Amino acid sequence: MIAEIIAVGSELVNGEKLDTNSQWLSRALGKLGVSVHFHTTLGDDLAENVAAFQVAKDRANLVIVTGGLGPTQDDLTREALAEATGEPLAQDEESLKAIVDFFERRGRVMTDRNRVQAMLPFGSEPLPNRVGTAPGIWMRHGDCTFACLPGVPYEMRLMFEEQVDPRLRALGAGSSVILHRVIPLFGKGEAEIESMALDLTARGRDPEVGITAHDATISFRVSTSGATEAEALARLEPTLAIIRERFGDLVLGDSESVDVPEAAVNELARTHKTLATAESCTGGLIAHQLTKIAGVSEQYLGGVVSYANHAKVAWLGVPDSLIAKHGAVSPEVAEAMAIGARTAVGADIGLSVTGVAGPGGGTAEKPVGLVYIGLADAQGASTRRLSLGAEQPRHVIQSRSAKHALNWVRLHLLKGETGR
């Protein structure tokens, strides 16, 4: 089955909004073994919509349209589908009743334009929408099946899962499953990791292995298909095992939802340790990344954002004289910050970051991108120096500093004392 996804909306094609529905649908269809060959995005113009639907009908046998089902004059999908298939629009009584009910339940006034939402091409089937007014449309025409869904991502996804997915399975989709697994790594560059994996990324290999990089986290994406999910998974497993073995402690976890913060929290949980933080140049980013994780209060006690020097003194007990002697960006201050954070709240581990995030504030001796991270535990404290590059923008220096710092916590716990 070859699929095309069409996103309708002038705000998408003129660049005002980014279409993310098509990517989501490609992934959802991939899981059903349906291969998407085309995405088309176009504006609210009837003739262009009709023509695009005809092009799609000729090159694909499943066409999923998002958007253009609302009540306004800009919403042309019903009309365009009728013209493209040569069927007249007819009122669907059940959909009309659903729309009337929707407004009654909410005590809102229904307009005549809402009535238009129940006009569907003759021979099509309405797809009930339980969270909005617009019904979707399911229509088979010759070799091709159209599924029209609302553009609001939440409504679209729900309707795909509840209405389109079962209908596609009834047409035979899902009989083979395409499965992906992602293994994220941190600690080496993409080129180096790639050079260690040339046998895995070779073309034509099954499972197929791809490498992607996002914000210094390098991910292996391993894909294969099988008659069932279990079969596909069994085919994936040996490759996943090779990657885990070969890349050892670079491996953060076993899904794309794990990045360095999640991996660090997993290690804290495994070893029953608690963490406190002291952040200068990362300005709360580490705390924010940790507290995005639900239930993290077992592992993370809190932290200080010591942007001003006297915040380091007041909250972390860093001596004024130490800052005066070595400067706020120094291994000495990083160490004192880590110890101060740990001690103040009685955490097992104190983690600190101090550096020059830029764009201003750099000197010849301490350029933008110079960052010290400190780690303190019951055995003592130590620091590391990062040189992240003066040409990097502020947010990259902040993000890399946070990743390196939390990755140190992860490795420290993973290796015991040798991780220091």
Added chain:
Amino acid sequence: MIAEIIAVGSELVNGEKLDTNSQWLSRALGKLGVSVHFHTTLGDDLAENVAAFQVAKDRANLVIVTGGLGPTQDDLTREALAEATGEPLAQDEESLKAIVDFFERRGRVMTDRNRVQAMLPFGSEPLPNRVGTAPGIWMRHGDCTFACLPGVPYEMRLMFEEQVDPRLRALGAGSSVILHRVIPLFGKGEAEIESMALDLTARGRDPEVGITAHDATISFRVSTSGATEAEALARLEPTLAIIRERFGDLVLGDSESVDVPEAAVNELARTHKTLATAESCTGGLIAHQLTKIAGVSEQYLGGVVSYANHAKVAWLGVPDSLIAKHGAVSPEVAEAMAIGARTAVGADIGLSVTGVAGPGGGTAEKPVGLVYIGLADAQGASTRRLSLGAEQPRHVIQSRSAKHALNWVRLHLLKGETGR
């Protein structure tokens, strides 16, 4: 001039990666007065590429292709363009020399596949690439002009600006300018703001006014065109003035780069005040949002992420007994946190947040979504209660809490004492 943008890459059409080039190009073309009517995304299949190029040629007179110019066998844009236009591929000597030079400068070995990158359709013009190996292609064919650019966003953007933009201007683009201005608001819902702006959003009005909502920030987007940027701007101004007047202190600023944190920092800078924060449920998000802003150390001294109760005691001087009596999520503790943060570092304003971000931790009395924010200054302290809805996900509760808290700082400074 009607434009189509084609993004080539199997990783885009199968949903692995999100295409952002097309949106960027739509915006860049819009500034030149070129209207984009279609985006097409497709995989690395020669026949499908040839057919899509032909469809584009018939419905648009400018086709911009991104991707498919690399050295591998997957890179089919050169071949597809040659087939679609009926011209043979020929070696371009200048491009070949540029590729050879590129490898020499870097001391890297050039492969035969790199040589293929200098094969261009006969009659086309290479677009020099000074940051990568692949030259782009500029080709006029009948009524239609093709511009083929690399898929790497950085290379694509640079080449568009240096090579494509001037060529489009030479074809007459840019003789009228489409201009947008964005005014972001915070403090009322989208529906309420929309109902106050029906005269502005009426269809056919010039300048055109649209409303978009992102994470509770509602933005007016005002668009018009003119022969020059100055003329378009003069046409925009009266509408911008009406919006500023009508929405008063809901207005955060005058560009889409301003959201609540930037607006709060602007007010702090205007009034020469400093801020310290104490965050429980927002977990450093406020600190992170503030310290993303370069140069914010003049306004923001630092803060505490007091996730554990004893962090509130140790760093903010909140009495143990107060937490025991009222609970950590209470107006009393919010007030004490704000005062504690302000006092510890000698800031003009202390801002605090304590609440239940969920998904766990809610009770009948203190449900998920209950949040107290506190504000302290030299005159005293006060608190506000937010009910953000138990059904909201954690990250939404965190984000809304941070916005309301920083917006309170903004309004407090804007209105003087009456803002409390």
